[in-house]
Amino acid sequence: MKTFFAFVTKEFKHIFRDKRTLIILFGMPVVLVILFGFAITMEINNASIAVLDLSHDSYSQKLQNKISASGYFNIEDALMSYSDIEKAFGTGKIKLAVVIEDDFGKKLINRNNPSIQIVTDASDPNTANILSGYLMAIIQNFNREQGIVPATLPEIHTRMLYNPENKSVFMFVPGVMTIILMLVSAMMTSITIAREKELGTMEILLVSPLRPVVITLGKVIPYLFLSLINAITILLLGLFVFEMPMNGSYLLLLSEVFLFVLSSLIIGLLISTVADSQQTAMLSSMMGLMLPSILLSGFIFPVSSMPVILQYISHIIPAKWFIIIIKSIMLKGAGLESIGFETGILVTITLVLGILTVKKFKIRLE
């Protein structure tokens, strides 16, 4: 126990003396959450658009007023002909163009299916999708006001459950928390172990009476502790700065955080069994861990719209399951019974990797 204490003390000294480590540990979570929360948002306001109004009547004017009144769009340009559309996109100022056909008003009164064309800049497909979605909702609303709901089409009311205002920060807080925890746990642990190998101190430790399990625990426990602090910081930021709801149990949430951190720490250890230098450790955790976690976890891109093969790969990424778990607990107030499956997967991944790591460690010692 005394030897273990000596070891952990040393680990904390390493952490607190290295400015880079400190920044990663305490600066980055805060900066990332705030950045994602305020700056990078999936909501789009005041997008510049152009209108080609071929009808020029009171109805087409009404529709345009409605579009600009929505707050989502800014009518930047009134176009004169089809050829102007291409030019307007070419200048890069507009994201979308609306074409209102000739005799729009007349056809509307005669119930003669007037049509509207939406042209979007699909070089930025996400924005294009979101904008056309907004616009269609506005047009549908306009139709309803004019009393021309087609009898054949049911009217659609969308209710955003669990996130009624569709705030993207609700997505980012769990996402950032996941990425940070992964970074701190997996990358930092693998780097500190690789550092001992690089400096040759690992040999000294192995020759010393410290049992390998003590060395491993001594490396892991400081980061476990710091990860929990980080999780709590991010959680508090989410709750108080971004007013995320917390509908579930804190105990359950923290236990899940613990489980996820444990799985990441084990991945870190696994990386360190193969990486002999700090650089290799960093690169392998970046490429092998951070990138898949960011890209395939559903944090930024929805898993369901990925190619099938990537969807399969995403199943073995702990981050994916953890994000689902946090969102369920925080937004839906889910209990263990409804996230049992996801938790089970995390436990399985942790166990499998744990056994693998222990085996790898043994081989090194033989």
Added chain:
Amino acid sequence: MTEENVIIAKELTRTFGKFTAVNHISFNVKRGEIFGFLGANGAGKTTAIKMLTGILSSSSGTAVVAGFDINKQRNKLKEKIGYMSQKFSLYEDLTLKENIRFYGGIYGLSKAEIIRKTGEMTERLRLKEIENTLISEIPLGWKQKIAFSAAILHHPKIVFLDEPTSGVDPITRRQFWNLIYEAAADGITVFVTTHYMDEAEYCDRISIMTEGHIKAMGTLRELLTKYDSKNMDEVFKKLAG
């Protein structure tokens, strides 16, 4: 006092796949002796040290170090040995004192013992003024002495020094050997590898390893006579060539 053997190696062998790094070596090292373990790079020295320090198991044969079997009693063995690598491995971001305390700590010394020994050590090496300096700011020659002192802080029965003088100037090397003599006089057996042949001449007994075998072993005088040479350099050339 009877002559006690602190290392008894019998037919010690280690293979990696088809490659035999250490091939049936047998030797004894007596208590208080300075035993020089020589060999070119790749001769199997490091593998042998790894087995003797209990971090690598032997493929066949065995050794008893400080009274413990290297394969079966590793944990007890490790408490009784010290080790210093050619990298003078100390933590750069810890101070001299913190490094020493850490090594004392992992060898299970009590707090009082650690403080007493740290004091003694900094006194003896005249490093009192820099005890709170980070290791990264301390010159190489001093680091070497500190690393050695850390390795024998717990007063092991035997200390393994793996090329402890590489990259250090001749004067500092000479001073370092004085430390080794002091430790040996204190009853600590010293097992040292080196590729400086002049250093081999400081050892009580020398063994020369090539390609996994121990080719020659004996005191300096014995080896010089046997191979009809003026110095170790010549002996080594005759054996390796």
